[in-house]
Amino acid sequence: MRADRLMAIVLLLQHREQVTAAEVARELEVSERTARRDLDALGMAGVPVYSVQGRGGGWRLVGGARTDLSGLTASEARALFLVAGPASSATPAVKAALRKLVRALPEPFRAQAEAASSSLVTDPQRWGSSRVEPRRPRFLDELQDAVIRGVQVRLGYVDRERTGTERTVHPLGIVAKGPSWYLVARTGTGRRTFRIDRVSSVAPTAEPVHRPADFDLAESWRAIADEVERKRTPLEARARCAPHATDVLRMAFGARLEVGGTTTDGRIEIVIRGNDERKLAGELAGLVDYLEVTGPPRVRDHLAAIGNTLAERYGSDRAAGTHERT
Structure with missing residues (x-):
């Protein structure tokens, strides 16, 4: 995100007093062209940065690098370091740069800035099949x-x-x-x-x-x-699958899938959790090409019953159609 990079550059200028485009590029893992464009954008946005031409030149902040971190308030410092936390969509390079630059914060802000970077975790996996729309809670x-x-x-x-x-x-x-x-x-x-x-x-x-x-x-x-x-899915079905099938099974079962070790024949031992034997068997029935269910017996019985029903219903139709054509 470009906004993250621009804020990181401001802190970099505060911390080092003067930087070159090459140093910014190296620190944030972007090209020098991108670094120069970002430095120019800061000036156009009203941030008091200026370039020093010639040998030993670079970019500086008007007033020097130790001027109270551009006047950041405590809440602004906290907000800035939220982008460095695990819930942020910022790139790893920007997160790393912001964490390094925490040392440039004034002492009163430092603890809260560090707390902000670890205050929030995002877990995108929904509980079960919930389709509730996200809404920001009141408090x-x-x-x-x-x-x-x-x-x-x-x-x-x-x-x-x-x-x-x-x-x-x-x-x-x-x-x-x-x-x-x-x-x-x-x-x-x-x-x-x-x-x-x-x-x-x-x-x-x-x-x-x-x-x-x-x-x-x-x-x-x-x-x-x-x-x-x-607690939501206390039932466990044990199975074995080919190594290439684990990605398909992860897509189908998400956090309910546990991948274990490799068997002597090269297959992978897995556990799939559910809360009802019949329902879990129904989910597994469509994946017979990818796995072999080894237990518990009741789940295997339900799978066999599903297979018999399918064979009786659709196998006889297929046979009748073949007989009519002859």
């Missing part, structure tokens, strides 16, 4: 602000039984899962996940968040999502 901004500032909040929440509660939580991160948004937080009873569209009120406190030293939002969410998926 999303307030909760993300609490995560970044590292303050506890008094949280009002309505659960799936429509029971309202209120509690003080330690916000640890925000997750976008398909169209749904979640708050991962530490509570008096352990780590919990709250659907943000069920949050009824948010009141920040002055108390700091007690964040585990080894906490990683992406890893924590993977564990949470795996646990939820297992």
